[in-house]
Amino acid sequence: MSRTWAYLSNYLVYSSMALYTLSFFAHAVETAWAVRVTSTDSKKNLDYKRTEKVARIATAMMILGFVLLFAGVVARGLSAGRVPWGNMYEFSITGALAFSGAYLVALRKHDLRWLGLLVSIAVLLTLGTAVAVLYRPSAPLVPALKSTWLVIHVSAAIISGGVFLLANAIAAAYLYLDAMESRGERTAWAKRLPSLEDLDQLSYRLVAFVFPLWTFAVIAGAIWAESAWGRYWGWDPKETWAFITWVAYAAYLHARVTVGWRGRKAAWLCLFAGSTFLFNYVYVNIWGTGKHTYSGL
């Protein structure tokens, strides 16, 4: 029974990778066409009708990929009879799910289709690493992980992570376009991307939206640590880096709201804060020591 679910989960994850790949190619074609259209037409009026169809396909593929990946994560949980957050393979597939989910939700309200190329390749790379390097057979949890707090703490942390990384991608796009603009005009394909001001606002709003959730994830972790390890804060490397991420984003919010940082400086600070989150995930899980390292990875 549990074996069947585990196999099903693997197939679903592979299938979702295929769909993310299609989505990636569709996004790439869309970008390429946008450039070609510009070179034939006049510079200012771009013909988006042709690319519109491809862009829709790209988004549809991404939604399908998201659905399959979601099913894959659920099946993984069913195979082990628990939430699928017991090792780094499972964190990675769920993290990829959260990242593309954050993108799709943000896409409903904002014109973010241009970011799809980056999102689909990032999700593909994460899933690829998870499947090729981090894969572990489905197994029950060690006693320390058997707690309701696993669901609360880890889901909050993963969702926060997904949104933080999306804000990071947008901040990176800001810096790239900012550099481009300071050299002159935007190149053809970059013209349909949002204005610098919009990008700046958007990455701020994503961070402001998810910062309370991250705070909650850290506090939920502390409550869990108190019942599992006998202390709510012990400067375990994972805790320390979660704290550093928290401090970095707190500084980012202060810098924007109180000191009035905008644009380039704010984007760099945002990137720095996001990289502390990534460092925590990659470095501390793989090379770090401490209480957050379980069963190999």
Next chain:
Amino acid sequence: MSQEIEVPELGSVGLLRYGWRQLTSMRTALILLLLLGVASIPGSLIPQRTQNPIRVGEYFKNSPELSKWMDQFFLFDVYGSPWFSAIYILLFISLIGCVLPRTIEHFHSARALPPATPKNLDRMEHHTSWSAQGDELEKARAWFKSKRFRVLEKDGSISAEKGFARETGNLFFHLALILVLLGISFSSLFGMRGMAILNVGERFINTTTSYDSLNNGKLFNENNLSDFALTVEKFTAKYNVVTSSPEDYTLDVKFAKGDLSQSELRTIKVNSPLKMGNTSIYLQANGYSPVVTVRDSKGNVAMQGPVPFLPQDSNLRSIGAIKVPDADPQIGFVGSFVPTYARSGADGAVSVFPEALDPRLLLAAWIGDLGLDSGVPQSVYRMDTSKMTQVGLKSLKPGETFTYPQGSITFEGYFQWVNLEIVHDPGKNFALLGGIVAILGLLASLFTRRRRIWIRVGKSVEVAGLAKNAAPGLDVEMAEFIAKLKRGK
């Protein structure tokens, strides 16, 4: 040089005031906050005494010069170091200095009415005007009331303001952080944390002498140790047959509080400690204690009982030392216990499963001076064999006896031991309360928009709005407001 003359000389009061103003400025707070983040990095990369004393020891062994130098800068005790403390104490002074005046100011302004409608509304954002019908002021009043704006009505105009929760939430968030810090300091000053290793069947009475290790807060009073006793009844460990990884640990204890004759059965698991008020008992680790009987050459019992061994891997291969200082000459055994025995070429004996399915005790017997009287503290799991000679090696099954020239040792069987951590933490509830208030404050401050809307009705109706911090959404609200005003009766 000319600049120096212009600056008035600062007296000591002036200097203090200048320093205080610098410290409590937003910029300083921001720098201190980032500094705190940066300062906590080395502690996550370099092993710390509080978490991993063994790896710190290895560091000292591998590069003694560098380690000594690093130790000068407290790099093995980052989070208790003076420089780390200095940063967070300065940060919190800065925070208090920043938040308290703002709280007072906010308290006053929360009771004040919004400022009067500015004269030239057409200079404000979202300005619109149209010819009046007459009932706009009335409609505006009703709309402001239903939206819970605070209003000031004067000379045919209304000035309305909303979004005070933003600053309220912001202040609560920062005050809550101070509460968290107070909780943490309270815990470390008045708290207590102790470890005790107990074999199944043993009894623990909560007095300072019962502990194997005990860390008191500076202001902890030993008379405050809670009054309880417990007996380890049963310990059950379940392991995955394929991966050997643990699936469940359950500890059953007979627990008595206050009156030690009245006891009840309680269960302790990894994620559910036994709690009584601010004191909790945690199940932290477990292992095996081989039970041995050591006899001298005449057959008299020199030592008998369980000896806790320390697990080395996930299959609970454990090492330990059995010391018999009362024998003459002194005798000791360096041993390893494997719960499920298998032969391995490289290591001799290995364990292939953590449950005791086929236990073995492997012993090396040593005769000589155990070195226990030298005053240098020794680990109970290790033995200093520098002044001893080995007299034999043997692998024993339960019930078997190893006889050497000076006597014999019998492997009677084994007990399981558990490591209990007993923690008294009086500050944790304050820290938790602080955490909850911090999140609520954060939500209020990040999701509330502070804005003002004005309306003046004369021959024409004029409306305008202003959003603080350029918060989005005012245009939507203004549109709704205007639609409401224009709608007929």
